Amino acid sequence: MSVDTATVRHIAKLARLAMSDAEVEALVPELNNILGWVEQLSEVDTSGVEPLATVIEQKLRLRDDVIDDGDVRDKVLANAPDAQHGFFAVPKVIE
Amino acid sequence: MAELTSLTLTQLRDGFRAGDFSAREIADGFNAAVAGARSLNAYTVETPDDALAAADAADAARQSGDLQPLSGIPLGIKDLFATEGVDTTSGSRILTGFKPPYESTVTSKLRAAGAGMLGKLNMDEFAMGSSNETSAYGPVISPWKRSDGGNAALTPGGSSGGSAAAVAAGIAPGVTGTDTGGSIRQPAAFTGITGIKPTYGRCSRWGIVSFASSLDQAGPMSRTVRDCAILLEAMSGFDPKDSTSLDAPVPAWEQGLSSDLRGKRIGIPKEYRIDGVPDEINALWDQGIAWLKDAGATIVEISLPHTKYALPTYYIIAPAEASSNLARYDGVRYGLREAPDGGNLDAMYAATRAAGFGAEVKRRIMIGTYVLSAGFYDAYFTKAQRVRALIKRDFTEAFDKCDLILTPTAPSAAFGLGEKMSDPLAMYLNDVFAVPASLAGLPAMSVPGGLDGQGLPLGLHLIGRELDEQGVLNAGLAIEERAGFTHRPEKWW
Numbered sequence: 044m045s046v047d048t049a050t051v052r053h054i055a056k057l058a059r060l061a062m063s064d065a066e067v068e069a070l071v072p073e074l075n076n077i078l079g080w081v082e083q084l085s086e087v088d089t090s091g092v093e094p095l096a097t098v099i100e101q102k103l104r105l106r107d108d109v110i111d112d113g114d115v116r117d118k119v120l121a122n123a124p125d126a127q128h129g130f131f132a133v134p135k136v137i138e
Numbered sequence: 139m140a141e142l143t144s145l146t147l148t149q150l151r152d153g154f155r156a157g158d159f160s161a162r163e164i165a166d167g168f169n170a171a172v173a174g175a176r177s178l179n180a181y182t183v184e185t186p187d188d189a190l191a192a193a194d195a196a197d198a199a200r201q202s203g204d205l206q207p208l209s210g211i212p213l214g215i216k217d218l219f220a221t222e223g224v225d226t227t228s229g230s231r232i233l234t235g236f237k238p239p240y241e242s243t244v245t246s247k248l249r250a251a252g253a254g255m256l257g258k259l260n261m262d263e264f265a266m267g268s269s270n271e272t273s274a275y276g277p278v279i280s281p282w283k284r285s286d287g288g289n290a291a292l293t294p295g296g297s298s299g300g301s302a303a304a305v306a307a308g309i310a311p312g313v314t315g316t317d318t319g320g321s322i323r324q325p326a327a328f329t330g331i332t333g334i335k336p337t338y339g340r341c342s343r344w345g346i347v348s349f350a351s352s353l354d355q356a357g358p359m360s361r362t363v364r365d366c367a368i369l370l371e372a373m374s375g376f377d378p379k380d381s382t383s384l385d386a387p388v389p390a391w392e393q394g395l396s397s398d399l400r401g402k403r404i405g406i407p408k409e410y411r412i413d414g415v416p417d418e419i420n421a422l423w424d425q426g427i428a429w430l431k432d433a434g435a436t437i438v439e440i441s442l443p444h445t446k447y448a449l450p451t452y453y454i455i456a457p458a459e460a461s462s463n464l465a466r467y468d469g470v471r472y473g474l475r476e477a478p479d480g481g482n483l484d485a486m487y488a489a490t491r492a493a494g495f496g497a498e499v500k501r502r503i504m505i506g507t508y509v510l511s512a513g514f515y516d517a518y519f520t521k522a523q524r525v526r527a528l529i530k531r532d533f534t535e536a537f538d539k540c541d542l543i544l545t546p547t548a549p550s551a552a553f554g555l556g557e558k559m560s561d562p563l564a565m566y567l568n569d570v571f572a573v574p575a576s577l578a579g580l581p582a583m584s585v586p587g588g589l590d591g592q593g594l595p596l597g598l599h600l601i602g603r604e605l606d607e608q609g610v611l612n613a614g615l616a617i618e619e620r621a622g623f624t625h626r627p628e629k630w631w
Contacts, residue, residue, distance in 0.1 A: 046508065058461060058507040059468075059484070060500055061492035070504060073562065077505055080563060081450040081518070087525050094523030095530060098352060098579035099338050099604055103381055118239035124475035131470050136483050 045075045142167040144626075147211060147311040147365035154196070154210035161196035161210035165189040165254060168212050171309045172256055177631045178279050178307055180300040182217050183225050184257040192254025199252070206252030207372055214310035216301050217258040218265060218347035219245045219356075224255075228347040229263040229273040229297075232494025233473045242345025243377045244314060244356050251372040256310055260300030263496045264464065265321055265349045268568040269558065270299025272498040277555050280329060281307040281627035285593030292552045292594070295325030295568075301359050302329040306627060312360040312369050316346060318353045319452050320548075320572025323584040326359055327547035327597025330586045330625055332614065333359035334366050337605050338579035339384035342377030350459035351382075353452075353576050363585060363614040367391040370607065386605065394608050397616040400434030404613070405540030409445035410571060415549045419596060422587045423546050426598040426617060430544060433616035438540050442532040447525050448574040449566060454509050454522035455577075461506025464499070467491060501562065530578045537603050542613050545571050547584040547597035575601045585614045586623040595625065 046054070051070050055062045062070075120126040125133075142164055145153065150164055169186040189212040196209040215221060218228040220238035227233040241249070249255075262272040270278040270293060280294040280303055294303040298315035302325035305313055315322040317335035326333030334357050341356035348354060358369030371391050377383040406427060411420065427437055469475035469490030476489040495503070509518035536543065549570055558565045575582040581604075584597040598617055602610040 050508075051504070054504050054508050054511065056488075057511060058503050059465075059487040059491055060495070060503065061485075061488035070501070073501060074504060074508070076563060077453065077501075078508070081454050081522075084447055084450055084454075084521050084525050087444065087447055087528065089521065089524035089528065092524045092527050094520050095527035096523070097382075098526075098530065098577075099382075099384065101339070101382070101384065104378070104385075106378070115239070119471075121239055122236055122472035124469060124473070133470055134477055134481060134483050134486050 045078065046071060143171045143308040145311070146361045147368060148362060150211060150311055151208070151368070154200070155205065161193035161200070162190070164210055165193035165212050168256055168310065175307055175309045175631050178281060178303050179276055180260055180278050180303040180307065180309060181214070181257040182227065182260050182275050182300070185224060185255050189254040189256050192252065196252055206250070207368065208248065209252035211252070211311060212254040212256045213248060214256050214259045214301060214304045214313040215245055216298055216314050216316060217261055218316060219314060220345040220347070221245055221255065221258065224258065226258065226347070227274070228265070229261045229275060230494065230496070230499070231274040231474060232467045232491070236472050238345070240345060243342035243379060244346065244373050247375065248372055253372070259304055259313060262297035262299065263499050264347065264460070265297035265316060265318055266460070266498050266502055267296045268320070268324060268565050269293040269553070269555070270296040271555060271559055272496055274496060278303045279555070280552055281631065282329060282552060282594055283627070283630065290554045293328065293555055295328035295552060297321040298325050298359065302326055302331060305329070305331045305359055305361060307631065308626070312358060312365055314356060314373070315359045316354060316356050317576065318349050319456060319576045320569035322357050322359055323572050323582060323597070323599060324548045324568055326584040328552040328595065330595030330623065331359055331361055332363055332366050332583065332585050332618070333357060334370060334583040334607065334610065335576070335581065336370060336374060336607050337384065337581045339382050340374045340607070342375070342380040342383050344377055344379040348463040350456040351463060352459060353456060363611055363618050364392060364395060366583070367395060367611050389608055391608055391611055395615055396612050397433055397619050399430060399613060399616050402435040402542060402609070402613070403540040404430050404435045404437050405440035405536055405543045406437060407440050407442045407445065407536070407543060407545060409442050410545045412549070412570065415546070416590070418590045419546045419549065422596050422598065423544070426544055426587055429617050429620040430613060432620060440536040440539055440543070442536055442574065444525065444529045444532050445574055448529055448577055449570055451522045451525045451529065452573045452577060453505070453566060454518050455526065457502040457506035458510050458519050459506070461503045461510065464503055467494060498562070526577050529574055533578045533580060541603070542609050543601040545599045545601070547571060547599040551590045551592065551594035551596055571599055580604060581607045581610050583610045583614050585617050585621070587617065587621050588623065589625060
């Protein structure tokens with residue numbers, strides 16, 4: 044499997060990364076180089092092997108279903124590039 | 139009190155307790171050393187007042203008999219630990235100006251143990267790199283130079299490059315690092331210091347800027363094995379705020395230190411004898427084997443058959459998790475925002491991320507997004523998770539035959555800045571010996587073994603069973619006692 048400029052543009056769009064034509068051109072061989080290298084995993088027989096999900100065996104805990112971190116609105120907003128009226132402000136979403 | 143900065147963390151702790159010097163004198167000495175070493179570019183933020191406040195508290199505690207384990211000790215903190223009110227940027231432009239309104243669990247624990255903070259340490263952007271050259275703040279310069287009379291600037295390794303350089307240069311007696319695929323161990327090896335990555339889950343990830351969550355693990359870096367044991371004890375422990383935190387008691391690692399390895403079996407994996415590794419590194423490995431034998435251990439050859447697939451597995455899993463984790467940098471909640479005139483929300487996301495991320499981070503986000511995208515998920519990501527299971531199984535089977543594994547830490551000594559930046563794959567190969575233990579979640583440590591022909595440090599690498607940090611530390615101590623590594627870089631900065 045290898046990528047071309049159209050694929051790189053598509054992936055960049057999925058990743059929300061604005062890219063110039065020159066950047067796209069440069070990434071095509073770089074990504075193909077890396078993807079070609081990871082391709083060697085296809086040599087490994089993994090039939091019957093479950094994908095590893097938890098590296099150290101443990102049971103995921105459930106916390107009590109209670110709100111325990113509320114009342115920190117101002118702290119949450121403190122680092123926002125644009126906070127207005129107690130909300131995050133963003134450019135217009137609805138045309 | 140310049141000489142205080144040449145002491146180990148253990149010596150500082152014990153000397154302070156014995157009344158040989160005050161915590162204030164220690165903090166003054168290190169603050170001055172930090173200010174005098176800016177040419178290394180190791181710190182991104184200096185916090186001398188923090189170190190002094192903790193020192194004054196330690197001096198008062200000594201009077202009142204209320205000493206904590208790290209009273210009097212100032213530390214450097216890698217810049218991906220959230221520190222309340224102090225810039226935390228993870229080496230990235232996209233987090234410019236971010237001042238966390240909370241403190242990470244690990245640094246909270248260190249503070250509760252009495253430690254102060256000297257400042258935040260430079261690192262590869264989002265810990266993605268092996269040379270510290272991907273930092274938005276520019277590379278850290280290693281305090282080490284080659285002995286060839288040249289003046290080439292060398293890398294301290296990465297991603298915990300500022301951390302490693304700070305300990306090697308004596309501008310911090312101990313530091314925090316994080317290790318996703320070797321980011322504590324490789325820089326420790328490159329700078330002639332010790333560093334341990336504990337079992338995955340030992341140290342809480344809460345408040346650590348995420349890179350690849352199934353691999354990220356914090357650990358200490360310092361001058362000696364005992365220093366590391368002391369720091370790791372203070373950093374570890376169950377944290378309900380991290381869903382993968384291990385609910386296990388923290389052993390008294392310092393008290394348990396013993397370099398008597400009688401009855402221990404040390405595995406030597408034949409697959410780690412790889413082409414292109416300098417003879418000096420293999421010779422040091424043989425020397426390490428001899429040292430461990432001398433300490434009473436028996437040596438057994440073992441096989442880890444999937445070793446060669448560890449790096450490609452890592453370079454699917456880590457970018458995949460990174461592309462997901464780094465989706466949070468959207469210009470809305472914190473950090474940089476770039477909003478093109480008249481652009482919509484999507485345009486703001488794309489412009490912010492384009493301006494805020496560096497080339498290596500973008501490359502990994504692209505790889506990760508690709509391997510997770512529709513049609514490729516099973517072929518890449520699920521396949522890699524299956525191979526990861528086999529790599530883990532290799533270790534489980536090997537630990538039927540041995541108690542610990544000894545390998546070199548890195549396939550070369552420190553290289554020059556700029557030498558590998560043009561070739562991502564060559565850079566990734568730095569972590570060939572470090573990555574398998576990360577994929578298996580195992581504790582692993584680098585200890586200095588000696589110098590190469592150019593006068594640069596080389597490290598030896600110990601891997602232990604899950605939760606057997608004690609075994610790793612003890613074997614590290616046995617090597618440390620026999621290597622007698624006391625070399626320090628000559629001060630030029």
